[in-house]
Amino acid sequence: MLKDFECTQESYAKGILREKGLKSTAQRLAVVHVLHTSGKSLSVGEIHDGVKEMLGVTGLATIYRTLEVFEDLGIVKRLHFPDGGHGYAFSQGEHVHHMVCVGCRVVFDFPECPVESFDYASVEKQGFRVKDHFIQLFGQCGKCAEAA
Amino acid sequence: MLKDFECTQESYAKGILREKGLKSTAQRLAVVHVLHTSGKSLSVGEIHDGVKEMLGVTGLATIYRTLEVFEDLGIVKRLHFPDGGHGYAFSQGEHVHHMVCVGCRVVFDFPECPVESFDYASVEKQGFRVKDHFIQLFGQCGKCAEAA
């Protein structure tokens, strides 16, 4: 039930929330805190647990609602794992992609976008207009590589 | 309750199944048929409906089991949509990525891989070893672009 947590990530989130006329609630800031301090991607349940540790009782629906809001704001990204599960990772607004360790699910950002200079001509020829993309790299972090 | 469907995709699947010592059941071949004839990605429910139309009663669990097997075999790919939903698309083994229309969910393949020649040096420096990747492009097909 801490109450004083505040670092750049939290203020960053606050700024965006204010901009959009949304409230900076303790629950929302706690989600940011839990995500960015973990340094890895977390499941909804793990985030819920983390927030409960900080604030005490917290509704699971609030976590889902917060993650949805944050995803729209570009503050968090949803990741998709080969086993079908999902994770969420903190992500500062700009266009970044993620690289996740399939072992421990730590996340590394990579700001260079592989499709930045990709030529869509071959497919756009068929009348398709590309508007967005999702890229996720899988692999092993140093620690998990050793352990294996 | 048709019984005679058979085209290159079905035999392709049969071949892979035999190779792996797995059975070519009517249900499995029906899933291939439904997927590839639709030309777009389908939800589990849609696939289930399509298979039931062909074979009559069919268990939903069988659809899930089949999709899992096929994904492992590289015959189908699971797609992830921005709204959180999932779709499955037929996909002939080779390394292919997909481009989906967020309107009607039609799927276009694009064989050229954007990360083929991408330099992971910047991130591998941190000890991370890239082993796989997932790429999905979003946009609008010609028809959906007009309709909008």
Place this chain on the structure above:
DNA sequence: ACGTTAAATGAGAATATTTATCAACTGAGC
């Protein structure tokens, strides 16, 4: 064709995941 057998299926229960409702609560601006 026939029998054998491991693999696969269908039914339905059991889980897991996600969304919807609504009364009560709270952050932000005045």
Place this chain on the structure above:
DNA sequence: GCTCAGTTGATAAATATTCTCATTTAACGT
């Protein structure tokens, strides 16, 4: 402090996915 739209927690409801097990069936050898 007062107001009010935005937010939350509790809980139910809706979806989505996985499990179990008795029964069926494809593949193979005869």
